[in-house]
Amino acid sequence: MSKTQLEIRAGESADLVLRGVSVLDPIAGIDAQHDVVIRDGKVAELAPPGSVASEDFETIDATGLHAFPAFFDPHVHLRTPGQEHKEDIETGSRSAAAGGYCGVLAMANTEPPVSTPADVEALREDARTAASVRIGFLATVTRGMEGEELTEMASLRDAGAAGFSDDGLPIRSARLLRRALQYQRLCGGTIALHEEDPELSGAGAMHEGAVSAALGLEGIPSISESTMIARDAAIAGYEGGRIHVQHLSAVESIEAVRAAKAAGIQITCEASPHHLCLTDEEVRSLDPQRFKMNPPLRTEADRQALIEGLRDGTIDCVATDHAPHAPEEKEVPFEQAAMGVTGLETAFASLHTELVLPGVLDLGLLVERMSAGAEPFEVERSSLAPGSEANIALCDLAAEWTVGEDGYESRSANSWCAGRTLTGRVLMTLAGGQVAYRLRSFSMGVAA
């Protein structure tokens, strides 16, 4: 079974010292102040704070700053090929790096969708020249996302597909999903599922509930998501297949995943920062730029259940579902606007501000869930343990910043955090052993 392959732009391996930085890596069991010595793109040594002095390499006085294993996002839309006016590999990966990510998985619902080995190969080649973080490309489960025939999954794996997903659309046919899971035994590759029953969602534009009733907007009921999760978990269990459920939004969905996990089904799932921080009350503003996405923002009870699921491990990881859109697709009435918000640059800061600072979530747990998205797709997790490739997010947890004030690294501005003041900021990101990002105002080599 081929291992998942990620691509990054070839560049200079990092050599630097993060002096006196607070290292927090829950998986490696590290929670202490160190001088982190990075040589030739690897974590060479965690030395006692203040002990390393080097004249040959850049030394950053990182006292008061935090170093985390860099984050991994298993769900982003880089929009290439076909919609480069929204995002491309270069801007999307820069956006990821600015958010402290060392790797992302790009969804296949492009124009045309990524359905052939040649599509995957072309994207990987582009990433080798344009990506500032490691990118894996998923291929579609069904040809052209038409939901009728399977793609050549084995050839796609051989071409380097990081997994499979028709994200943006559910796989309506239970028979087809079953066939894909049977085929998975041959070729591997996790199948990531956008769970939604189109019959129940109808033309819904937001969560069905008191707010949709007040606004006169057609609602998307929670059961649209949860019934499909229950169906697909049963199919995966029957075939012994492995599925990853994308962007959980509803309490019923968490119950369905919890039950599937308890039954021993190979199922993982993710939740997005916007579903963890916001509720459908926001939609009263009728602002599609920040608050229209699919699945929709749901109620406070749903949000609390998501937080609890993240805490108890029912939800394996945080994924942004970074979905860039051009202004003309969002500057229209709510029902007509495109679904989706960007999230890479603000994921950590928003969750730190909304959940860690008020004491709802432990910082270590958040850091763990922010990088855990690698595992369902057989990607090695980032680590600060000596010997690891340097994949590090350097953060100032006290820094306050207003989102959008200095623009975005992403080509699109439809951030759900636009205008919010967040506490905690990524200053620098190392990805694949290279310096992937440095905040413009973050000066270099300040330490003596």
Add this chain to the structure above:
Amino acid sequence: MRHLLSIDDLSKAEIEAILDRAESFAEVGRRDIKKVPTLRGRTVVTLFYESSTRTSSSFELAAKRLSADLVSVKAAGSSVDKGESLKDTVATLSAYEPAAIVIRHPHAGAAQLVAGWADAAVVNAGDGKHEHPSQALLDVYTLRRRLGSLEGKRIWIVGDVLHSRVARSNLIAFQAMGAKVTVCGPPALIPRGLEQLGCEVAHSLDRLGEADVVYALRLQRERMQESFVPSIREYAAHFQIDSRRLSPRQLLMHPGPVNRGVELSGEVIDSPQSLIAEQVRSGLVVRMAILYELLASRDGKPEPAVGNGAQATPIGQPA
């Protein structure tokens, strides 16, 4: 009042101020010359993305009775047909420096967006299934004239509440004026969670007798194709307001246009307890009052600099 986007933005006192203003325009309507010079030299644009008879004609006539210059744009036959976005259309019309834009649009929040893009005062003349605040104001006006006050009155809103912007705005307005509202209809046509707006929900007309006012909504015939109701006949059998169900002491209202023989039987439409024609008459004076409050009232926003002839003239002086 800067814009009229949602009835929810108005306090009871603000609603009453508009109704009082409408009363004074009703007096103007009884004169030989029914026109006042209040908005002379100012431009009102009506922008209708959906078909309309009552709302568009009454806003247009209201603007003319106030001596405004009127530009009426209908989506059909305009640049909208050529794919122009709402934002670009508003930018185009804004070049005429209108004092007010009256907009009807098939999608919720359209008026609010326009208010963000244009300098003009914006009137929401219906946005999707969201709100229709001028309808709510004219309905409250009609009832206040008939009942004196809505305080403690029981109002039943009956029919396809799910697809009705009138139901939403009226529910809010009636409750703001002190009435107790019950919405009634087949379960699939009452939005889930609506009771959180403070109304009662019923699925049968058994207790209709308790209502002082019955407000019936239009049932569009395509609703049965979508399985909201099995058939028009089944709907009428359970929810049609007819002379058997309506007692003589109850008032009947409907926003129009009526589907005769569906939500209302023919005999109740033409009965003396029907306020349907009265509602249309109220529409004109209430919409004059809305434009007045937005553009000429002293406690409105500062007058935009539009040169001579733009000063508010007290009503009562013929043009």
